[in-house]
Amino acid sequence: MIYSRLSTLAVALLLTAAHPATAQPIGFRELRAEQVKPAFSVEPVVQRLEARRGQLLPFRFDLTSLARTTTIDIRPVQMTQDLTGAVHPDVDNPPPGELTLTSPSRLVLDEDTQTQIEGTIRVPTTNSPFHTFGILVTDYGRRIDTTSPQPQAAEEPQMSIEFITRYLLRIDIDVQGVRPENAGKLILEAGELREEQGYPQSRIVIVNPTESPLEFQVECRLLSTSDPSLSDTFNLGMPVRCELPPPERHLARILPGARIRMEGFVPQTIFPGPYELEATIVAGRRKWKTARFPVLAEDGAFPAQSALVAQIASGVSAAPAQIELSTLRGGSRFVAVTVNNATAEPADFRLSTVTLDDQLANWFAVRPDNFRLQAGGSRKVLVTLGNNRPTDADQYGALVVESQSPAGTANGTAQLLTVLSVVDPPPPNLQLGDLSWQVDGNLPAIVVPVTNAGTRFVPLQGRMQLTDIDNGSRFEFTGGYGRWLLPGVTDSIRFRIAQKIPSGKYELKILINQGEDQPTLELKTLVELSEGG
Template identity: 40%
Template structure:
């Protein structure tokens, strides 16, 4: 049975008691208390059939149907289908139904309580060149009225709300055509390619349109490479968003109906750094590429902040991870951390690891090896270790200076890695913050929270911002992505958004998660968006502090 997102409404007439509207804190959220009484009117098994057959073959199709706890009257009809951009298939009652699926059992079914019945159909596989077809049956319960519950005498607060729900199931019959080559995939329009931010990382998004008259099934692959690079492309498969929870390789089978416009997506398997790139998109059926198209892609600095927090671009096509090293004498901490250098460039490089200053690393820090030869297309690691005999009582911070040189001796990259040497004694960050601000001058714009650390230990910044408008509608944003806020450092925590919110008063909640030894920081306040601010917003409050 194919795993689809199914179209279903649960049906019955529900009468519920509604308590008076109660305002939440600051009046932005309202609580509506409902007593639901919603049950499906009937069950159908299976929800979908999947067949493999040759063109023109006739296939009998059956669905078992059972009423639930009450008599019900059902109407069954063949229906045309339409497809959303995420791949979800829905009934299209405005278009004529195809005649390839014929209903043999009665269109109207009357069931007694818990009675079983069968819907019988006959499928005729189309004779066109399509390699995949999908047909639908729409089963609708006509509903019923539920007896009203009385309202107690003298109760002048309770109000009655009536809602009529209708149980409606879309049953699917899918067929893969045996022997069809799927050559029509060459006629799929690959409209555009873009990289979007997905939780701070880069995700490829490809828009396609089926301008043919037949449904199609195919696989889509993409290859991503820096423009002008001779290195091999990082190849990955694309899938429809509604199939991304499927665990098997079937998630990569793209099925598109005639006239549908879909988006295919996948997070990039490798880092994507600023510069000019190319993405090659291939459509494949029967292990043969039917269409291939290349698109230019431009990446600007800072577009993918989670990626930037996790690794460093040492040089073109050369990355280093992790970007921060914590060595700890505390219980449960790591005294040894491996740092990986990955060379995706076409040339061999030499990497030197040097102390922040002087000729030796700080006491207790051991780095081995301090020089590595990293061949093209390979990766190497060096170890940073905290001496087990280290007896310091205070946390210490230093940097590893890393220099990348080519075979010709030219320096092609130079950067530093912050290193934390944590003592056994418990020390914590002490974080101060200023009020949340709106910055519309950047691309993309962002809500900005200025923070600073006056404590003796770093804080990995994992920030979540929830904005709620006067109607209770909420939007959440992320920032920080684990970037360290070092002792004595100030930083702007940027919660990025695609566009400016409408003018008005908003209530916001910010949560900055700490590590196991540091409780989360929680901030709640109001923000006025628009040119005129209230008097309270014009005053500069004292900075808040949390440890």
């Protein structure tokens, strides 16, 4: 059963058969929406209260029956927490003694009837500034016969569905006048730098060895071993709270004995090489503990970042990595490019415009075309249309950015693909090749070749779904990340599989986006995956 801050509708499939060895098709009756609506609702699902140690605190929730006359069971429960931070009821252990219900623990309510769940909490006298308590509210369900109304033989299986509405209510208490000293006892168990949707993501695993719940934040920095001072601080969050807006997204709550995961995207450009991932526990506006973990960014590890930011040298970059100028309606006749020097020494830059065959391109220009950036500095340059631009055909070229530094650590060159669009775009014409299974760095990948048989560039954007044939579980992956595919060019979309996929038979579906108002290309096949890949 999955529990969340919203109501959860539990579905139990009940199958009975007189002769299990006989397999016959079963007709099903269509269920109407009103048949599967929740039996009741509760407001609010989470209460946030303030109190002092030892104080007796009253609480109240409003419960409304919705669909039918229903019998509801209400009981305090202990709670457990999984790695994502999600909280679940622990019905196997005794309920918390500090929470007492003053309203009935079992109710029979007619439809559209409202009542209250009431009780008190004696705030523990421990040195914890935060406590949380749970109340499990469950109805006894209703069984709906889904078997076809057509007459059936006695030995044929009968199918019914039982719908159960269940809420896990939570009461969070901030205890006044108590310092969060137990935050310093949290264990920063592990840290890693990983790819998520093509971007670099930091992940920290935290363990609470204390007997008290804790509320805290995690501040992170990714430190370059060459210059640890050049780094941005960013916050991590529990996966279960990733859809919330800041600052709630970054507020972590951990139960006693729990082990949770905190993660967040790195806001800076990551270049290949060694780093240190620094994580700091923050509670009550104080930093309580810091740990560092050695991590390694491999070349090509973050393809979505590479499609947006061009690496000139280690610590030197330019963005955007792809530039489109246009004389068409709605297009842009100039584009600002940001050049960044994140190294520890100054660097000199020289910029030029070339065609795809490395000849001087006079259909676009850049200014300024040379400048110096101090350590940690950045500046914008402007790419504009040139005086000798054609009007009858699109043009393709590159903005060349060269950097040099006194010690040579910032020496490098990058080419930023540049397009001039002057004719109305024709329909795209992408052709897909045969799938293959390859190893991309340390990760396996499913690779599909793509050829642009059209006359205009197309941003490559793909999604892949692996659906387990037996249980319907689905794994989703992305690829391409908007990287431009020029006319007449063949490239590959690589769907890197960073997570462990259980062995079994899967339906593999690949969807390639050809642009707005254009049909999506679809490739579908059956595959069998094993532990060995």
